[in-house]
Amino acid sequence: MTDSNAPRRRAPGMSTEQRREMIVQTALPLVAEYGSNVTTAQIARAAGIGEATIFRVFADKEELIQACIARALDPTQLIDHLETISLEQPLADRLLEAAEAVQGHFGRMGAVLGSLAATGRPLQRTPPTAEDGRRVRRDESQAATKTAIADLFQPDQAQLRVPAPAAAEVFLGFMFARGRSPLTADVEAADLVDLFLHGALK
Template structure:
């Protein structure tokens, strides 16, 4: 008879906390929602997450609740802010803004992909109590843009002595410009270099450039 007394005992993995499990399910669901839209099945999401389908409905009340969580996750600015804050401040402002534009483009593409997938299926609705403000921005959307805007302002700060406006105002304008030129289907979109040059130097050439 084989002696197994010295064999290591197999321990069952510690169960996830509810918030961790929801986050894990949403992480698995996001790329599927982008690919398949709201029609993606919970069975497919469960397979991607490596769990049983019933686990999804223990974590979320229904599929709509899961889709709403996916939209909320896509709008979270945490990773975007961290990437903006990691941009080296000792490089020229042009380089800083070019890096920032790429980071913001990725963030907006992700939000747009999820929102577009859900809107196409009629599953993206604004709650009745949430109305846009006088400037047309919804409170939820504005809250999601505030943190990246603050990180963008920090990128302007080292050149504050040369700026025509406060870093905060320039960050707001730069963010709005990125959102406008980065919209899906924009004809002949500007490159990152063109966008940053246009923002910093305007539409007119200098007399030296015109020669």
């Protein structure tokens, strides 16, 4: 039997970083749907919090949108997925799983950036400089993604015509081109992997 007069223990509150993370995760699909027209009121309702809570961890809507852009571009989730792909599978199966993960990442990225551009907020591109930390992080992310893909090729290096890192770079080029060309947008991932491995000839 419990004591109804005993003081209730409150659940531990979120840290600032945890709350920012929760808000960004909630905001991402809304930004993908509404672009720059999304409101902080919509995001607050979806997150089940008061709108004022957003402004306790973000200076304004612009800072929140910037955080959403950074998350859409961040390949951490993709790399984590690639690193869990079993090397015991045949190479074609490994690459099919990788292709679907890469396309999922590109799709999420394209949805957010495309929606923002469609609502009048094109990405601001500035020439990279030696002090540009964003360029450094982007280069590091791209290198980490290529390394994770190259690791999938490594068990079959003896059968490859090129070193595994080169095969990984070409494979990623295939995936990137698929999302940008209407001629390949409807090609199934399995067919694209087969084309990559065996060429265009029947």
